[in-house]
Amino acid sequence: MKKAVVMGSGFGGLASAVRLLNKGYDVTIIEARDQLGGRASVFKKDGYTFDAGPTVITAPYLINELFELLNENPKDYFELMPIDPFYRIVFQDQTHFDYVGDEERLIENIRKLSPSDVDGYKKLALHAEKIFDVGYTQLADHPFDSVASMLRVLPDMIKLKNYKSVYSLVSTYIKDERLRQAFSFEPLLVGGDPTKITSIYLLIHWLERKWGVHFIKGGTNALVNAFEKLLIKKGAHVIKNKPIHRIDVKDGVVRGVITTDESYYPCDVLVSNADPVRVYRDMIKNTDRSTHSDWRLKLKTHSMSLFVAYFGTKKQYPNIKHHTILMGPRYEGLLKDIFQKKVLPDDFSLYLHAPTRTDRSMAPDGKECFYVLAPVPNNLSKINWETEQSIYKEKIYQWLDKNYLPGLIDNLDVDFHINPTYFESDLRSEHGAAFGIEPTMTQSAYFRFHNRSEDIKGLYFVGANTHPGAGVPGVLSSAKVIEKVVPKAAEIMAWS
């Protein structure tokens, strides 16, 4: 049997493994860490289950179809729970906006905040749907690795004003600053600055409206476990705790991988779910990669990072919604500090995750499980997290205690945190970027890392750094591209 190795087990890697099995390969997943899932790993502590990363599950068909591809019923593996509202967005003036899927209720909620923006929102939604039809339906799961593919969509992108940023496009339709923020914050979920990122990412709004926002019972990591069960049942080999540190290339063709303990795994196809900057620069001799030379890799810009505090409370907060965005006093200024100036701001905007609102199994009886996430600059900032992290976390807890979770500090039961070092060291992400390379216009679509290596035959890339980009739907779509560009195992003789 032809052998495929998948380096890394984020959702992009797991989905690729499923698709490679379906193409007839003998599949081995090699993961550096002691658990699968990458950013979607889990911290379990004192009866609490803390999802480390993704919590908002959209476009569930992308997940279901992977189980169906291997003739399994997804319902036998995991349970989806719809979330309503999708998000509560709380503004500095203590007003709030519930972003819901149902159009009538959504319009009503807009009317409550700003009656004069109802018509503008309707036009914005139409615009987002058109962007979705091009940016998602036509492009997300198709290879985007030729100039011709870019030229084909360019006229549509210009017509849809994708040269404008998400915030700027939203602002042409919506006048109320609070609603401008509510309809433009979503690119932050894929590592983009809403005031800079191309408005093609407004498709996220339509994607959520179309398929809803969901939670996986038991947490997102329960889905990782479901994939692990599926893959093992279907004959894939799963290896943990073995970082790959070299790729064996001969005559421009990938031959195998070498792990840090010097084990050699031969393969005909290698799908990398690891950071392509590190893969090209650190694992492949520079004589084997003329396209991805060191200086070209250096030109890449990287997304922001995150500071995330995970905490359990002895007290319950029944009024808190499952997903809450807490807007701070500044929006554009804060984004500028994080993305451009790369300084740690004194203020913050936060995302608060309260999974116990939907699923009591996430915390011990009578207790509540949370994480609070603050976007922060990536490690190019040179912030000394060793000294800053406790101060920063304390500031966040005090702010939450005063404004949103009264009695939090006195009721903390469990508490720990991650900072950009986690992304740089544990997840091997360049400069500690939480979402891979930045999704700017010049690093999106054709300009993002291609799913098929231009330099080496048999080498492919999936995940947040590749087309179409970060976020669970993005990386699952990148695996669909893999299915299109990797030959069937039976056809592979062609390139040796």
Ligand SMILES: Cc1cc2nc3c(=O)[nH]c(=O)nc-3n(C[C@H](O)[C@H](O)[C@H](O)COP(=O)(O)OP(=O)(O)OC[C@H]3O[C@@H](n4cnc5c(N)ncnc54)[C@H](O)[C@@H]3O)c2cc1C
């Ligand atoms: C805190 C947080 C919250 C998020 N929230 C959401 C959300 O709610 N909804 C959403 O859609 N998206 C969200 N995202 C984004 C989403 O989680 C990611 O874009 C996505 O999960 C990344 O998947 P990936 O396929 O790129 O792989 P990754 O998750 O990046 O995994 C890559 C894997 O490769 C492994 N690896 C790296 N190098 C090697 C090596 N040399 N050898 C072997 N293995 C290696 C790593 O250990 C890792 O397991 C969030 C991200 C974060 C960080």
